Amino acid sequence: MGLVATLLPSPHRLNRVRTALRDHYTMVPCNDWPELLAACAARPVTIALIDLFPASQVSDTFDWLRQVKRRFPSVTVVLYAAVPPARPRDLFEAGRFGVDGLIVADQDDEPRRLLTIIEQAEARGIIELLRPAIADVKPTVRDALLVTVTRAHQRLSPDLLARILGIRRKVLSDRLVQAGFPTAQRLIAWGRLVVSAKMLEDNERTADSVALALDFPSGSAFRNTCQRYVHAAPHQIRARGGAAYVIGALLRHVQSADGRRQTLPRVHTRAPRLAV
Amino acid sequence: MTDHVIALAEGDEAERRGDLPAAIAAYRRLSASEVAAPAAQGLFRLGRVAWRQGRLDDALELYERARAAAIELGDDDLRAAIENGVGSVFCQRGIFTQARASYAVASELAVSTALRGRIQINMGALALLLGDAEQARASYERAVELLDSISDEEALTIALHNLALAQAEEQDWDAAELSFERCRALAEKRADRSVIAGVLLNQAELRCEVERYPEALERSEKSLALFDEIEDENGRAAALRVQGEIHRKMHQLEEAEPRLKEAIRIAGRLQLLTLEAEAARELGMVKAARGDVASATKWLRRALARFSLMSADDQMHAIEEQLQALKPWRPSGENKTVVKKG
Numbered sequence: 001m002g003l004v005a006t007l008l009p010s011p012h013r014l015n016r017v018r019t020a021l022r023d024h025y026t027m028v029p030c031n032d033w034p035e036l037l038a039a040c041a042a043r044p045v046t047i048a049l050i051d052l053f054p055a056s057q058v059s060d061t062f063d064w065l066r067q068v069k070r071r072f073p074s075v076t077v078v079l080y081a082a083v084p085p086a087r088p089r090d091l092f093e094a095g096r097f098g099v100d101g102l103i104v105a106d107q108d109d110e111p112r113r114l115l116t117i118i119e120q121a122e123a124r125g126i127i128e129l130l131r132p133a134i135a136d137v138k139p140t141v142r143d144a145l146l147v148t149v150t151r152a153h154q155r156l157s158p159d160l161l162a163r164i165l166g167i168r169r170k171v172l173s174d175r176l177v178q179a180g181f182p183t184a185q186r187l188i189a190w191g192r193l194v195v196s197a198k199m200l201e202d203n204e205r206t207a208d209s210v211a212l213a214l215d216f217p218s219g220s221a222f223r224n225t226c227q228r229y230v231h232a233a234p235h236q237i238r239a240r241g242g243a244a245y246v247i248g249a250l251l252r253h254v255q256s257a258d259g260r261r262q263t264l265p266r267v268h269t270r271a272p273r274l275a276v
Numbered sequence: 277m278t279d280h281v282i283a284l285a286e287g288d289e290a291e292r293r294g295d296l297p298a299a300i301a302a303y304r305r306l307s308a309s310e311v312a313a314p315a316a317q318g319l320f321r322l323g324r325v326a327w328r329q330g331r332l333d334d335a336l337e338l339y340e341r342a343r344a345a346a347i348e349l350g351d352d353d354l355r356a357a358i359e360n361g362v363g364s365v366f367c368q369r370g371i372f373t374q375a376r377a378s379y380a381v382a383s384e385l386a387v388s389t390a391l392r393g394r395i396q397i398n399m400g401a402l403a404l405l406l407g408d409a410e411q412a413r414a415s416y417e418r419a420v421e422l423l424d425s426i427s428d429e430e431a432l433t434i435a436l437h438n439l440a441l442a443q444a445e446e447q448d449w450d451a452a453e454l455s456f457e458r459c460r461a462l463a464e465k466r467a468d469r470s471v472i473a474g475v476l477l478n479q480a481e482l483r484c485e486v487e488r489y490p491e492a493l494e495r496s497e498k499s500l501a502l503f504d505e506i507e508d509e510n511g512r513a514a515a516l517r518v519q520g521e522i523h524r525k526m527h528q529l530e531e532a533e534p535r536l537k538e539a540i541r542i543a544g545r546l547q548l549l550t551l552e553a554e555a556a557r558e559l560g561m562v563k564a565a566r567g568d569v570a571s572a573t574k575w576l577r578r579a580l581a582r583f584s585l586m587s588a589d590d591q592m593h594a595i596e597e598q599l600q601a602l603k604p605w606r607p608s609g610e611n612k613t614v615v616k617k618g
Binding site for chain 1: 481
């Protein structure tokens with residue numbers, strides 16, 4: 001599905017990853033942080049899988065991690081650590097630095113489980129695409145949309161969505177309406193469509209396999225949902241850019257509902273300057 | 277000089293040279309004043325700095341507080357400046373109806389020529405963003421006239437820059453060239469390297485449009501060097517994209533490719549969607565010109581995905597046509613992508 005750059009000094013763990021990701025991802029093994037940064041700069045890496053605690057000072061590795069997150073915000077970072085030597089405090093710190101996923105050695109690294117964690121982390125990677133586009137949306141609405149995407153593989157309901165957000169269903173409905181967003185039920189469908197479209201970007205996947213992976217009742221139910229929401233068949237969604245196309249369609253829907261008019265953002269040297 | 281006057285002067289000077297933390301410190305002192313008028317000015321200026329920093333919610337909140345103070349003081353010019361600021365927040369957020377309403381109120385209240393000129397600049401920007409180049413040009417021409425009359429060079433530079441953009445949009449190349457030249461002269465006088473680099477790049481694009489490629493290349497190189505100097509990565513990526521296009525049009529495909537790849541890399545890293553899409557499309561055309569259909573398809577698809585995200589229908593259709601053109605016509609109706617031989 002994507003390119004995974006690894007920084008795993010332990011050959012044993014590297015082999016486990018290789019076994020788990022075989023046929024699903026292409027791996028780019030790196031020996032040190034500069035090599036990892038160079039790989040991210042030179043190739044379309046989507047996930048960086050790293051061990052923060054090989055030998056050097058943890059504070060140094062956090063500096064490197066900060067660099068990765070600053071220079072390549074679109075790269076999803078997954079930590080692969082043994083506890084110990086990693087302490088809960090270190091893991092908490094890593095979370096603050098924006099690590100998107102965690103694999104605990106000897107607990108989560110059975111191949112199937114490891115693959116699931118990587119796939120879920122990649123789903124969170126879609127969030128990077130989504131986040132700048134919804135930066136101005138009210139926090140509750142933004143969180144609702146993000147939850148529908150990150151939990152697209154679960155059977156969400158409007159009640160469950162509201163519970164996850166810690167608000168009543170009525171409050172959620174009101175806030176979605178005020179922001180020009182679809183109802184909770186439809187928003188859940190949009191979230192699943194965004195993730196489906198991301199999976200469709202992989203040429204190997206068929207619409208039926210995507211439908212199956214995301215628990216649509218059938219392939220034709222999935223195709224109908226695509227038509228109803230995006231007015232395009234799965235192959236057209238793939239051809240028009242996958243997840244980006246579906247997010248664009250959702251934003252167009254929202255913007256026409258709240259009176260915004262979408263214009264193409266200009267390259268900054270061609271943008272008119274404002275004077276205040 | 278009173279504390280207020282010193283704080284205001286310090287803040288304005290810091291803001292002018294781009295030292296926004298120092299400007300905030302000075303304006304905070306001003307806004308904490310017990311005298312109502314300077315406190316209101318301080319709040320307005322804090323809002324303006326927040327807007328410059330992209331903290332749009334903070335900017336709106338500060339403008340709200342400044343507006344309440346200005347109404348109490350009966351200071352119409354300050355109210356107009358605040359409404360102009362609020363309009364700019366909405367404009368940046370793409371909420372154009374509210375932006376227009378704010379600018380209309382500002383226009384009605386504004387007394388000073390400097391402020392009226394600035395409001396005209398913003399109304400022009402709004403029109404340009406909505407695709408009405410004619411209306412934009414009219415606004416900018418009014419702005420230039422007003423600001424020329426009081427020699428407000430800072431705002432005049434912006435007005436001329438935007439006027440040139442509107443003229444270029446109308447394909448009035450000669451007029452655009454004149455406006456850019458005047459803008460550049462003013463920017464050089466004020467040592468504003470960011471504006472100079474931007475103007476040079478726009479001039480390069482104009483020359484590329486009229487097929488004066490060597491001149492276009494020369495200007496784009498100067499622009500790139502300036503963006504390098506001021507460490508403006510965003511500008512660097514834009515300049516590299518333009519250079520890629522110029523080289524492609526000069527059939528120097530080996531020169532075009534690395535520049536476009538670098539532009540795409542920077543644009544991807546900084547999440548500059550339009551630039552990434554434009555550079556990917558350009559690279560797709562370079563690959564197509566080299567007969568590498570597989571790579572051309574890959575890059576054009578990437579451009580298509582980025583334009584899709586922005587719902588840019590015109591660009592999407594144009595790229596779909598380019599993708600279609602990469603496929604050979606087959607009597608059976610089947611369309612298969614041509615695979616590069618050898």
